[in-house]
Amino acid sequence: MMEWLQLLLPAWIMGTLLVFLTAPLGCLMLWRRMSFFADTMAHGTLLGVAIAGALSLPLWLGVAGTAVLLVGVLWALHDNRLPNDALLALCSATLLCSGLLFIQHVPSLRPELLSYLFGDLLSIDWPDLPVFTLIIAISLAILYRFWQPQIQFAIDPDIAISEGVNANWQRLIFMLLLALFTVLALRAVGSLLMGALLVIPALSARLLANSPKQMVIWAFVLAQLGVSVGLWSSAALNISTGLSIVLCMALSFAVIFITQKLKNQTQAA
DSSP states (O other), rough: OOOHHHHHHHHHHHHHHHHHHHHHHHHHHHHHHHHHHHHHHHHHHHHHHHHHHHHOHOOOHHHHHHHHHHHHHHHHOOOTSOOOHHHHHHHHHHHHHHHHHHHEEEGGGGHHHHHHHHOOGGOOOGGGGGHHHHHHHHHHHHHHHHHHHHHHHHHHHHHHHHHOOOHHHHHHHHHHHHHHHHHHHHHHHHHHHHHHHHHHHHHHHHHHHHHHHHHHHHHHHHHHHHHHHHHHHHHTTTTHHHHHHHHHHHHHHHHHHHHHHHHHHHHHH
16 A cells, blocks of 8 residues: 555645646636647647657756747747637647657657657656646746736637737737646646646536636536546556546546536426
């Protein structure tokens, strides 16, 4: 039992801390209809890993650099003539293919390819936690400072702009926070499942909440449940932590959705 605790406790603490960002960012992303953006950022991390491996740099530096570069590229590509979802699909596919191509030519990264794709939260150790905690705390402080204008812009951009909200500045803050999240979440669920970590709890919370505040709280509770159950299940069943966490979150969404449907049908009858 003690061996299990030594292995799982740092990973569980990291997952618990990460949820403090997952819940509010996931809700904002859903309100702003930017789910594709999370996937694009997530796929960009794979290219960052490959570049860092090729240049013998720390992985976090390669991932962070690629994430910031991607924000700049998306900012430059912004054009009213081009649909955002199409641009994001273009960048997502390009980054994923480029990352896989680079990794194929960096032999030292090939054995860990699956962990980059699907995550390995169990690789988190005690010395990693202070740095992660500091980064998450800084991110939360920034999010708290700009939370109200972010909600205003998400609900109705035109009204927000008329009330003095700087649309470009708020968009940049949101994109940079998501970029930072991708750096942190790579170890947890990998590049392919990162979007699910943001979207599924927020989607489930939307079925239960009656206000933005309630939605964030429900997303936080459901994400914590998914991370905890998924992590311990992955250890018990010897499966990937990322896969286990996302499947647990998907199962909770299915239960909530079916329960809500049955409840609505009963009330209608």
